[in-house]
Amino acid sequence: MKCTGKIITIIMCTAAAGVLLTGCALFGGSDAVAGYEAEHYNKSIYEAELFAEDLCVAAEDVPLENAPDTGTYTAAALFDVDRSETDFAYHVHKRLYPASTTKIMTALVAIKNADLSDVVTVGADADAGSFAPDEQTCGLKEGDKLTLNDLLYGLLLYSGNDNAVAIADYVGGSMEGFAEMMNEEAAGLMATESHFLNSNGLHDENHYTTAYDLYLIFNECIKYDKFLDIIESKTYTADITGSDGVKRQITWEPTSFYALGEAALPQNADIIGGKTGTTKEAGNCLILLSEDVQNKPYISVVMGADTKSILYEDMTGIIEAIPEDG
Numbered sequence: 001m002k003c004t005g006k007i008i009t010i011i012m013c014t015a016a017a018g019v020l021l022t023g024c025a026l027f028g029g030s031d032a033v034a035g036y037e038a039e040h041y042n043k044s045i046y047e048a049e050l051f052a053e054d055l056c057v058a059a060e061d062v063p064l065e066n067a068p069d070t071g072t073y074t075a076a077a078l079f080d081v082d083r084s085e086t087d088f089a090y091h092v093h094k095r096l097y098p099a100s101t102t103k104i105m106t107a108l109v110a111i112k113n114a115d116l117s118d119v120v121t122v123g124a125d126a127d128a129g130s131f132a133p134d135e136q137t138c139g140l141k142e143g144d145k146l147t148l149n150d151l152l153y154g155l156l157l158y159s160g161n162d163n164a165v166a167i168a169d170y171v172g173g174s175m176e177g178f179a180e181m182m183n184e185e186a187a188g189l190m191a192t193e194s195h196f197l198n199s200n201g202l203h204d205e206n207h208y209t210t211a212y213d214l215y216l217i218f219n220e221c222i223k224y225d226k227f228l229d230i231i232e233s234k235t236y237t238a239d240i241t242g243s244d245g246v247k248r249q250i251t252w253e254p255t256s257f258y259a260l261g262e263a264a265l266p267q268n269a270d271i272i273g274g275k276t277g278t279t280k281e282a283g284n285c286l287i288l289l290s291e292d293v294q295n296k297p298y299i300s301v302v303m304g305a306d307t308k309s310i311l312y313e314d315m316t317g318i319i320e321a322i323p324e325d326g
Contacts, residue, residue: 006155011030022044047220055219058212064088066175074304075211078318081219081297083289088318093193096303099277100136100159101214101285102201106167107230109181113136114171116226123132126166133278135202137162139250143243149226151237156230156275158252164200175199189263191216203281211301218274218287218299231273231289234259256286263312266319268292284311 056079064078070090079087122144124130128137138160140146148170154163165175172178175198180198191213197204209217211300221227230236237251257263258271265271274288283304292300298316305311 006080027229039130044052044152044161044310054084056080056084056166056215057288058086058089058092060089061091062086063180064321064322065323066317068314072306072310073302073314077211077215077300077312078322079219079299081299083093084120087298088321089321091212092301096210096212097203097207097279097282098194098201098209098303099203099279099282099285099288100161100201101275101277101303102156102196102199102207102209103159103164103277104214104221104275104287105182105185105196105217106164106178106199107156107227108179108217108224109175109185110148110152110167111221111224111226112173112185113181114148116147116152118148118170119145120148120151120166120170121145122162122166126162126169127212128160131161135161136255138252140240141242145241146238150236150291152226153233153236154252154317155238156227157233157240157254159255159276160252161200164198164226168199186213189216189220199301201277201279201282203279213288213301214303215299218289222289222299224293228272228289230311231275233273237272248250257308257312263309264316266290266316268322269298269319278308284308286311286315288319291320298322 012122014178067088074096075091075094077092080087088113121199122141122142124139126140126141127142131137136159138154138158140162145162151163152161155167158261168175168178172181178199179196186194194209194213195206197207233250235253239247243249254260255276258265269290269292270287272291274286277285284307285303287301290300292298302315307313
């Protein structure tokens, strides 16, 4: 399903509200109003259409033959990137907690706003020892020095919450400053149903997104070669210099069950990579980039699955339901 209605409606409603609040007399009559609309409103609508031209948009649920039963997840979708078509959509505009899928936005903001060769010094708030025992960390220690590039690998592959904090501190100056950058980036991508408070996805009732907004963010991420290089990696070893000057290495592997061989791969597509996310409140979440037998790219999302095994069964089922005609 291809539809630009959501974006155009927002802009037209804003334009109409402006006229109602200010009154036509402000513009000096009907000719002036027409001229103003030609210069501003119509231009904005045209720009919105251009923005959405290469996007998959779904204003409502879109059924998909042979898709998994909707009783095992909260929201899900399948997007045909090349054709800009939504093949499947279920509750894609429902506000949900993103867990660590948040980290795709963290990576995007870092890639767009900083030099990845920069050396970062880890602060006390990013020390792995400062996180709860059940939180995923990459083993950073206060005073460690490593590149921003290294941090991104640990962020996306191993989903390190310590890496997420170190990135936020360096790129945004603080977690609060970085969250502002995340929300600004979301607004620029028209991901207007999202609000971010942190870079790691730890639960907060005011930290939320939707399956569709995750698509918008991920779709932007895959335009960057560095992002693709990271999510395609099977493993990564970071060189770290401790506060005492002693050098060490840490190797990180993906958290995806597909990459770990703990979930059956789809028979009709190759998994390129993506991002997992799990909290009690969010359930089990996954966003993926895959390619069908014709090397056509698809983005698929599942949010709120009951268990990890069900998450991957549902994701495989959605990908295997890709229409044969593309």
